[in-house]
Amino acid sequence: MSDTPPEARSANLFERLYPPALVLALVAVAVHFLLVAVTIPSKNPLSAAGDNFAVRYVDPALKQKWSLFAPDPLSGDIHLMGRARNHGGEWTEWAEFYTPVREEVRSSAFNPRALVRVHLIRSALIPLRDAMGKTAQETDLLLREWQDPDTKPAEVVSLERTAAGELAEQYPGRRFDQVQVRILLTKLAGSEDAGELLLSLTLREAPFESSVDSLGRP
């Protein structure tokens, strides 16, 4: 029979279990990050497979995509424009709603609307990238898919609601029933034919539902 007191037995047990438990924890950490790492590269047979264990493991909260200006930076300036239609069928003029935010953010280093700019850019980039390189027919099909309220991408919803909010503010007291957004990509400043249109993507009309206090103005 052992004469070892209970505290000492407990300490001995801890000393025996702690090192292998630590090794197991490190192995778990290694496996976790391996699974995260294999799904990150954009051109990757594992991530392209779509349904393997690694992809299911990281989705949704562990998904990461580290591709700032990668693989290539977008070589054009983005413009976001919106117009609205009243019940009589008359459309307003196209109005830019992104450039003023961009210029305001550029004017000061800690501008609180920097996050709004990030939001608008990300909302615009996904539709732009989806539409790039497509034929007119393919683009048309894409735009029709985006019109379906059940499958409309969050980015498109964001742009439409933002545009609607801006137009509601620009035309106070007027009532609209439809909004339409146009995303333009123009040549960079400093390049030959700076400002020339590279791509124009006009989304289909959508119900006029404005986001509350468009672009954060009270």
Added chain:
Amino acid sequence: MTASVRARGRMEWLADRFAVKHRLIGSSLLRLGLGGAVAYHFASSWPERRYLWGADGAHPLEIFNRTNARLGPSLFAVQSEALFDVLYLAGLLVAIAYLVGWHTRVVAIPFVVLTWSLLSRNPLALNGGDTLLFVTLPYLLFLDSSACFSFDSRRKAAEPRSANASTVIAALHNLALVCLLVQLCIVYGANCYNKLLGDTWIDGTALGIVFRLAEYEPPLLAGFLAGSQFVQASIGYFTLAFEGAFPFLIWSRKGRVVAVVLAVLLHGGTILFMGLVAFGLRMIVYQTVLLSDDQYLRLAGRRGVLARRSRQPATSTPADAAT
């Protein structure tokens, strides 16, 4: 010596190393940086909160609920404006409490939950620094980040814990550190890999495009940076070299110092020349966990002197000093 004896020896070496908390100064600096960044995030976005995260904002609730698998659930996915504002202000208050290191172990829980909730509420409003914060938030729960520069470090020492409990807590802290370091390696390694897939980074013209984008046109030296292909290519290749080398540099004592210096140069550059202030500062903050306590003390000219509440040995352990 048999293989099993050697393995046992290595395991015990590892266990001893993890039984003492490392990089307490760096962890505390990280707390200061992230607490400040999140508090600023909440405070500065107050006027835009409804637009960015509100139920009827640019990312409305019905869209969030439809696509909520994108990042996960969020406490801010509520219809009531009053409840939303209460949660938002709570997020700001816990961020301030976390920043000053007040009851940090407890405050870290609502800090992580509320910050995570806000970030996941609208995935479109995340920049790169926000994404890194999002994936590293859980590790903050296990990190001892209040050993220095905090109200907690000035309070009377609590009842000493049992040796076993201290060992487990130290091991969890060190595991959290390892996770942070590996995550940083993934960030830079993946960025390098993705850039190498692009022709413009290989031929050195990528930054020539970036400096002419209206969003990132440099507020300083615009003409020089956008006009000199040599400068653009040099900075571009430096970026690639740094990002590719980072995952290897940080595991050696001297390499870490080089990594920190280069990271501050790179991200300082993005702040000064591209106006990416929030992102650049966030990335610099994460570099604080790279240096050991001994390295910080040497930097401060106070090697061997540590005037703070002793939760751990006052100076770095021999194992830490050796690295």
